[in-house]
Amino acid sequence: MRRHELTDSEWELLAPLIPRAVTGRPRVEDRKIINGMVYKIRTGISWRDLPPRYGPWKTVYTRFRRYALDGVFTRALQQIQAQADTAGDIDWLVQIDSTVVRAHQHAAGTGRKGGTTTRTNRNDHALGRSRGGLTTKIHLACDGKGRPLAILLTPGQRHDSICARPLLERIRVPRIGPGRPRCKPDQVVADKAYSSRGFRAYLRQRGIAHVIPEKTDQRRHRHNRGRHGGRPPGFDQEIYRRRNMIERCFNRLKGFRGIATRYEKTATSYEAAVTLASFLLWARSV
Template identity: 85%
Template sequence: MRRHELSDAEWELLAALIPSACRGRPRAEDRRVINGMVYKIRTGVSWRDLPERYGSWKSIYTRFRRYAIAGVFTRALQQIQAQADAAGDIDWLVQIDSTIIRAHQHAAATGRKGGSTGRTNRNDHALGRSRGGLTTKIHLACDGRGRPLAVLMTPGQRHDGICARPLLERIRVPRAGLGRPRCRPDHVIADKAYSSRGFRAYLRKRGIGHTIPEKSDQKRHRQNRGRRGGRPTAFDSEIYRRRNTVERCFNQLRGFRGIATRYEKTAASYEAAVTPASLLLWARSI
């Protein structure tokens, strides 16, 4: 095992989740190709600069793009989540938050004139203008042990409150046996950016408990309305102390240099890079 490569235990866990070739000529060794992808994500090097020990960079890049478009990484992440859920290893006290990722100039030069078409180019490749320049925002939902359950990519200027509902709807943990995937957390913890009547009503409708602090202007507006303003929102400060779990999860993801700075040109490729990194966080904890 070399630096930035999968350990034997990690590969043993991930090998069963990688689709095998059914026909055609023999392809490159799966472990060597996956190690090349992991090396790229962990170091942030360009595809052409991958070490020769991983084989042709074109083969690795082609396999990566094929897996990204086919959703292979997403299904693999759901399978490993399903195994953890069957063992009772998932803490459904879910935290949500977002982080802004600066786009490298190679990624920022993508598709600024031609507009966006198709699934892989949605929202202009999830590139937006914010205080830091051209950026992408990663919205993350993690379990109580700091492991990613769902990820959503948007342009950097997109408000967190708008993306809260789509993010939670991306949580789909398949059952080990029969039954629908589990999509509903027991409890949600979020910061003030997610404080809105609409989001609280959505959580109540789904029967999800929540701990979200109320903004000072919302509290003042409610108090000024008197009885018509309604009751104060419930808030448990002890539960809210656990919100740092999602921050630690972001720190682990940013440990991958290919995630901490966006080098990928398309939103689909960048999301496909975040998903294997999430897979590795799960593999380390099992």
């Protein structure tokens, strides 16, 4: 095993979920191709610059796009989450947050033929315009041990509170055996960006406890209304201190240079890369 390649235990977890070709000529070994994908995401190099030991670069790229469109890495992530949940290894104190990723100039050419990029195309591929250029925001929900449970990509300027509900609805941990997938956290921890009456009402409606600090202007507005302002939301300082786990999760994800800077043109490919990196984080923790 070389640097930036799958260990034997990681490959044992991923191998059963790789689609097999029933007919056709023999293809390049699956493990070699997956190692090429991991190497590319780890180092952030161009697909054309992959070392020859992983086979033709176009084969690796074509297989990656096929797996991204088929949701292979998403199923792999759900499978390893299901195994951890069966073993009681998931801490359902869920934390949510987001991080902004700069899009490289190679990722900015998505659009119509000729390389032109319209506002609609940028939004479709989770690219947003800001002062620093094109950016993508990764919204993440992780468990109490700092392992990704759900991922959502949006343009970089999208506000966190808008994406909180769709992010939580992406949590879906299947059961091994009968039973519906688990979608409901025990408790949600988030920072002030998620402090809105609508989101708190949504969590109460689902019966999810939450620890979210109240914004200063919201507190002042409530005080100004007197007894009509309602009671202050509950806040547990000790539980809130555990929110650093999601920051650690982002730190580990951005250890992959292909995640820290977005080189993929389409949102599907970039989300597949983030999902594969998330799978590796899980594989190294179970």
